[in-house]
Amino acid sequence: MNGAIQVTEVRMRVNGTTRPVELEPRVSLLDALREHLGLTGTKKGCDQDACGACTVLVDGERVLSCLGLAVQYEDREITTIEGVDDPLQAAFVRHDGLQCGYCTSGQICSALGMLAEHRAGMPSAVTEDVSTHPTLTTDEIRERMSGNLCRCGAYNGIVAAIEETAR
Amino acid sequence: MTQAPPQPPPTRTRTRVLGEPLNRVDGHVKTTGAARFSAEYHYPDIAHAAIVHATISRGRITAIDASAALDVPGVHAVITHENAPRMQPPPKPSILNLATLASPTSVNYLNTDEVHWNGQPIAVAVAETLDAAREAASRVRVTYDAQPATADFEREQPNAIPQKNSPIMPASGSKGDAVAALAAAEVSVDLRFTTPMQNHNALEPHATTAAWDGDTLTVHDSTQAIDWTRQHLAHKFGIKAGDIRVVSTFVGGAFGGKGSVWPGTILAVLAARVTGRPVRLMLTREGVYRTVGGRTPSAQRVALGADRDGQLTALIHSGVTQVSRVGGGPEQVVSQSRHLYDAENILVEQSQVPLDALPNTSMRAPGEAIGSYAIEAAMDELAYRLDLDPIELRMRNEPDRDPLTGKLFARRGLRDAYALGAKQFRWQDRTPAPGSMRDGRWLVGMGVATAYHPSWQFGANLTVRIDADGTVLVRCAFHEMGMGGATAYAQVAAHALGVPFDAVRVEYGDTDLPIGPAAGGSAQTASVTSSILEAAAKLKRDLRKLAQRAGVSPTEPPTTILTRAGRDHLTATVGSDTRLGQITGQVRFMTKFLRDRRRYMKAACGAHFCEVKVDQDTGEIRVTRWLGVFDIGTVVNAKTAASQLRGGIVMGIGAALGEETLVDRDTGRIVNANLSEYHVPVHADIPRIDIECLGDPDPTMPLGVLGAGEVGIVGVAAAVANAVHHATGRRVYDLPITLDKVL
Numbered sequence: 001m002n003g004a005i006q007v008t009e010v011r012m013r014v015n016g017t018t019r020p021v022e023l024e025p026r027v028s029l030l031d032a033l034r035e036h037l038g039l040t041g042t043k044k045g046c047d048q049d050a051c052g053a054c055t056v057l058v059d060g061e062r063v064l065s066c067l068g069l070a071v072q073y074e075d076r077e078i079t080t081i082e083g084v085d086d087p088l089q090a091a092f093v094r095h096d097g098l099q100c101g102y103c104t105s106g107q108i109c110s111a112l113g114m115l116a117e118h119r120a121g122m123p124s125a126v127t128e129d130v131s132t133h134p135t136l137t138t139d140e141i142r143e144r145m146s147g148n149l150c151r152c153g154a155y156n157g158i159v160a161a162i163e164e165t166a167r
Numbered sequence: 168m169t170q171a172p173p174q175p176p177p178t179r180t181r182t183r184v185l186g187e188p189l190n191r192v193d194g195h196v197k198t199t200g201a202a203r204f205s206a207e208y209h210y211p212d213i214a215h216a217a218i219v220h221a222t223i224s225r226g227r228i229t230a231i232d233a234s235a236a237l238d239v240p241g242v243h244a245v246i247t248h249e250n251a252p253r254m255q256p257p258p259k260p261s262i263l264n265l266a267t268l269a270s271p272t273s274v275n276y277l278n279t280d281e282v283h284w285n286g287q288p289i290a291v292a293v294a295e296t297l298d299a300a301r302e303a304a305s306r307v308r309v310t311y312d313a314q315p316a317t318a319d320f321e322r323e324q325p326n327a328i329p330q331k332n333s334p335i336m337p338a339s340g341s342k343g344d345a346v347a348a349l350a351a352a353e354v355s356v357d358l359r360f361t362t363p364m365q366n367h368n369a370l371e372p373h374a375t376t377a378a379w380d381g382d383t384l385t386v387h388d389s390t391q392a393i394d395w396t397r398q399h400l401a402h403k404f405g406i407k408a409g410d411i412r413v414v415s416t417f418v419g420g421a422f423g424g425k426g427s428v429w430p431g432t433i434l435a436v437l438a439a440r441v442t443g444r445p446v447r448l449m450l451t452r453e454g455v456y457r458t459v460g461g462r463t464p465s466a467q468r469v470a471l472g473a474d475r476d477g478q479l480t481a482l483i484h485s486g487v488t489q490v491s492r493v494g495g496g497p498e499q500v501v502s503q504s505r506h507l508y509d510a511e512n513i514l515v516e517q518s519q520v521p522l523d524a525l526p527n528t529s530m531r532a533p534g535e536a537i538g539s540y541a542i543e544a545a546m547d548e549l550a551y552r553l554d555l556d557p558i559e560l561r562m563r564n565e566p567d568r569d570p571l572t573g574k575l576f577a578r579r580g581l582r583d584a585y586a587l588g589a590k591q592f593r594w595q596d597r598t599p600a601p602g603s604m605r606d607g608r609w610l611v612g613m614g615v616a617t618a619y620h621p622s623w624q625f626g627a628n629l630t631v632r633i634d635a636d637g638t639v640l641v642r643c644a645f646h647e648m649g650m651g652g653a654t655a656y657a658q659v660a661a662h663a664l665g666v667p668f669d670a671v672r673v674e675y676g677d678t679d680l681p682i683g684p685a686a687g688g689s690a691q692t693a694s695v696t697s698s699i700l701e702a703a704a705k706l707k708r709d710l711r712k713l714a715q716r717a718g719v720s721p722t723e724p725p726t727t728i729l730t731r732a733g734r735d736h737l738t739a740t741v742g743s744d745t746r747l748g749q750i751t752g753q754v755r756f757m758t759k760f761l762r763d764r765r766r767y768m769k770a771a772c773g774a775h776f777c778e779v780k781v782d783q784d785t786g787e788i789r790v791t792r793w794l795g796v797f798d799i800g801t802v803v804n805a806k807t808a809a810s811q812l813r814g815g816i817v818m819g820i821g822a823a824l825g826e827e828t829l830v831d832r833d834t835g836r837i838v839n840a841n842l843s844e845y846h847v848p849v850h851a852d853i854p855r856i857d858i859e860c861l862g863d864p865d866p867t868m869p870l871g872v873l874g875a876g877e878v879g880i881v882g883v884a885a886a887v888a889n890a891v892h893h894a895t896g897r898r899v900y901d902l903p904i905t906l907d908k909v910l
Contacts, residue, residue: 003240040207041200045370046452050842081200093194096810099649101197102370102419146849152649153817155853
């Protein structure tokens with residue numbers, strides 16, 4: 001082996017616990033979670049911002065963890081699926097909003113972030129009147145969740161689970 | 168119906184469990200992040216690997232310079248054909264040993280300087296961290312002697328060669344003189360269709376974690392065939408299969424793309440061998456496109472002749488697909504056209520074009536998924552020429568027996584499926600003239616198409632154990648890629664043994680368990696169900712004997728019998744994992760398979776109903792309503808079965824409207840090897856999809872179960888194309904139906 005890898009120490013606050021992690025500055029938040037912190041619930045589907053499988057919550061907002069570096073998120077409040085405890089999870093199971101389960105963590109984190117965005121009054125591309133607080137219709141949910149791919153095609157169940165939980 | 172209605176399966180449980188829409192048993196671990204996939208097993212000292220891909224389409228490597236790669240801090244090794252240990256080349260495929268089919272190519276990776284396709288793995292870098300491995304892989308400099316490649320499917324079609332017939336999948340067939348009948352037909356259509364290459368794009372990229380301990384090997388691999396993977400690795404690395412354990416508890420989607428041993432698995436094991444470290448290799452998304460085959464493109468012709476009443480007199484369906492010069496299989500695109508319509512004269516034939524390309528492979532309903540687009544769109548077109556409702560045309564040509572062979576259909580609920588579907592979808596509201604229905608600026612269209620997929624059954628070894636405390640354990644190395652097997656088989660075992668669902672635990676996805684079938688051909692549920700029923704029958708016999716010996720009434724519950732007999736458990740075994748046992752099992756399976764095939768056509772079928780809206784100005788196409796009515800025999804779990812069928816429809820909508828692997832015509836290099844430019848359906852593309860299952864058991868299948876994994880996608884693209892035609896008057900002959908094609 002040719003020399004040691006240059007590492008830097010980052011304080012990562014994940015699911016309420018702060019841990020120092022030694023990693024290369026080029027390591028993505030996703031790889032830091034999976035390979036350095038052993039939090040493999042967050043999934044890698046494309047590693048290039050196209051599938052949503054790696055979605056986590058940072059300070060309550062949904063973030064694609066493959067697209068940022070771990071060092072950018074020092075001391076931010078990161079929530080991964082392992083730190084989520086929400087009725088939405090049971091709703092996913094009841095409505096069969098999953099098959100293989102690989103996109104599921106991202107769908108759930110994304111949905112929680114999306115519901116917070118909606119509560120804050122943020123419009124989407126299908127919002128008819130952006131001057132009013134949008135109603136969370138089925139079409140709004142579909143539009144807002146379209147960054148999270150599910151190749152098994154569990155979309156109907158996912159939307160039903162989100163609708164039930166949002167009610 | 169072609170025969171007397173079969174008897175309903177006997178119900179032995181007090182509370183019904185078979186067919187109930189129970190939640191999947193792994194729902195909790197999958198919604199909390201606890202389910203571990205193949206890249207998620209932690210070993211101390213694990214190293215990471217990254218693949219170097221060839222950038223020429225054919226030729227030889229003349230020099231490979233790894234010095235810059237080896238300079239990267241943290242790199243353990245760069246393995247190339249110059250320094251890799253020798254491995255056995257893939258075995259010759261043989262029907263007598265099905266595991267020889269595990270390798271999709273004849274290439275002996277990293278043991279050859281030959282390049283056979285653009286993207287072939289030619290080196291692997293192993294390093295302390297993933298980023299170091301990736302950087303090292305990017306620094307490997309390769310010089311080639313490039314040769315001209317044959318890579319253009321369209322240009323090579325005139326050189327297509329007829330496909331060979333196989334006893335399992337006949338490539339051609341005929342009845343009467345279809346060519347003459349077509350020429351003489353009162354009404355006819357003669358249409359050409361093309362479909363592009365498509366990729367599975369399971370959300371989990373293929374991943375392998377490999378750890379050697381001396382000459383024994385543990386492999387966590389995302390695969391649909393753990394036993395074939397084990398046998399192939401044993402062959403490649405010259406060790407005993409018994410010294411290899413392959414674990415694959417959760418697979419993040421597969422759809423056929425994980426049915427073979429693709430290079431990533433072999434290179435991970437090789438890298439671990441060379442470095443003496445456990446190694447993880449997860450393909451990049453681009454790496455999946457470069458090293459795992461997709462669905463072949465196709466060019467098809469469908470010609471139909473009919474009399475003025477709509478009775479088919481001629482049916483011709485021919486298809487051209489591609490194979491690689493180093494592997495890949497025939498794609499039976501004309502398959503369903505052998506079985507769908509009662510035409511007096513039929514001709515189906517297939518040919519293939521060998522290319523310097525990554526071998527194609529099975530993708531959800533190989534053959535039928537794209538073949539149904541051509542035959543079912545042609546039927547729609549013929550209905551217009553006849554001024555006949557497209558459902559009525561199908562019903563007038565619904566056969567009593569298999570049109571080509573005269574065999575009986577074991578089940579065929581198509582008439583019922585269309586009748587129920589038409590009512591529920593309000594088909595009567597459809598005005599037949601294209602462009603006649605509107606919703607404001609949107610043109611509205613409704614289309615139908617038939618789904619048909621043959622049902623298979625393979626051997627499954629397993630054990631079922633019942634404990635004195637009443638719990639039941641089913642152990643079988645089957646696969647879970649999202650179908651919900653563990654849930655469904657617990658239902659089957661609970662039903663067969665008359666125990667509560669919650670009392671049954673199912674272990675799977677590990678070669679330490681009795682060997683199950685590879686997950687393919689929509690066969691897993693029927694295969695495993697058959698063995699569970701056999702084991703349950705054995706257990707009941709043994710319990711009766713035990714009761715007799717212990718002087719207990721055999722009507723007492725198993726717990727009482729076992730306790731009174733002083734036994735803590737009783738186990739029933741089906742099949743044997745010994746070499747001899749496996750061969751015996753295979754022979755037994757093939758004998759039964761061929762005998763059954765002689766008597767019956769077994770297939771799942773269904774009717775798709777699709778509504779689209781097309782923007783009158785932009786041509787934007789939205790699928791707005793969907794109903795699929797299916798005959799999949801007995802439904803084991805109404806919730807997971809509906810999800811499977813829905814999933815097929817979603818993938819079919821993708822094929823209809825967006826999916827296309829773009830291939831450079833000169834180099835064969837895939838140019839959209841990512842999820843940004845390969846458009847799989849997203850939430851916003853998919854409306855509510857209603858599913859109905861007829862539910863009657865197939866009398867020739869275990870518990871009456873037919874396959875549900877693939878039939879859902881068959882006919883979907885045609886239903887969309889037919890609806891788009893109804894909305895706009897445009898018949899699109901080339902998938903995907905993008906908006907430029909309807910403007």
